[in-house]
Amino acid sequence: MGRTETVARRRSRRTRLRAIWVVTCLAAVGCGDPPTTDDRVAQGQLQFRATCAMCHGQDAQGSRLMGKDLRRNEFVAMRSDAELIEFLARGRSATHPDNQRGIEMPPRGGNPSLTDEDLAAIVVYLRSIQ
Ligand code: HEC
Secondary structure, three states, X not given: OXXXXXXXXXXXXXXXXXXXXXXXXXXXXXXXXXXXXXXHHHHHHHHHHHHOHHHHOOOOOOOOOOOOOOOOOHHHHHOOHHHHHHHHHHOEOOXXXXXXXXXXXXXXXXXXXXXXXHHHHXXXXXXXXX
């Protein structure tokens, strides 16, 4: 009997400690805060490297045969965030009048699992390298 009580007491102390930890964490670190710009740049860079880098290079420097240099890129600079997200979602077909190399830029970089939210983070990353 005594043993069961002790276990129950220990368990409730552990639950209390966990609750205190969660409250402290929320207060000190602000776990509930929206992500900062730095977080979004890092997230966008991660997504970029996973999907876009194979054509545009690890650091968006472009490649001679595939994707263009996206650093200090005029197309990026001239467009709003919303326009860029729309462009990324659609891509640019090889026969599109704006296409310069006759090579397709696939919709969502060929990765349909990229959400509009992911594309928005990639745009934040692209802005950070202009
Ligand atoms: C399969 C290769 C490929 C992948 C993957 C790819 N792109 Fe591209 N992208 C291209 C090509 C090729 C062009 C240039 C087409 C042209 O000549 O007009 C281009 C063009 C662009 C442009 C327009 C640049 C300009 O100056 O006109 C942007 C912005 C861009 N890509 C961003 C991205 C992003 C962001 C991703 C990842 C979500 C991505 N691309 C994935 C091949 C790719």
